[in-house]
Amino acid sequence: MDLVQLVNDQIKAAMIGGDKLRLETLRSLRAGIIEFEKSGADRALGTEDFLKIVSTNVKKRKDAIEQFRNAGRTELMDKEQKELDILVEFMPKQLSTEEVFAEVTRIASTMDTASAKEFKSLMPAVMKELKGKADGAAIQAAVKTFCA
Numbered sequence: 001m002d003l004v005q006l007v008n009d010q011i012k013a014a015m016i017g018g019d020k021l022r023l024e025t026l027r028s029l030r031a032g033i034i035e036f037e038k039s040g041a042d043r044a045l046g047t048e049d050f051l052k053i054v055s056t057n058v059k060k061r062k063d064a065i066e067q068f069r070n071a072g073r074t075e076l077m078d079k080e081q082k083e084l085d086i087l088v089e090f091m092p093k094q095l096s097t098e099e100v101f102a103e104v105t106r107i108a109s110t111m112d113t114a115s116a117k118e119f120k121s122l123m124p125a126v127m128k129e130l131k132g133k134a135d136g137a138a139i140q141a142a143v144k145t146f147c148a
Helices: 003-017 020-037 047-071 074-088 097-110 119-130 136-147
Strands: none
Touching: 003 020, 003 047, 020 047, 020 074, 047 074, 097 119, 097 136, 119 136
16 A cells, blocks of 8 residues: 555544544654655655654654653653554564664674774665664764674
8 A cells, every 4th residue: 555545544543433633643754744745855755754754753862752851841752652653664674682672783794894884884884784673873873883
């Protein structure tokens, strides 16, 4: 199914079901899709573009959760967490810490042995391969551990 159509269908379902939080979250996702479509990109929205939009929204929610936690605003933190849970439904299954490290090791084994132990050459290769499959902080930690 088309990803844009999936979001639209879920917006309709949230409207019918009266789920205001889900509706608001999906509309923010739809706004990102519309922004992409009007950006002048000479291509249709692909899976990678869609995941980038979702990832941006996920990162915003995570940042907001952290800020609300630091400010002691638990009610707002809970709302952001619920929105994050909705957005995560659109993300591919995230790799565990062990799986990320295993992937870092595998990618490093395919590289030149000298550059495989250098953070600045290994990190871009790993990020390219694991984009959308793992959190950037988890990837960075795994690469630092591998290079240490």
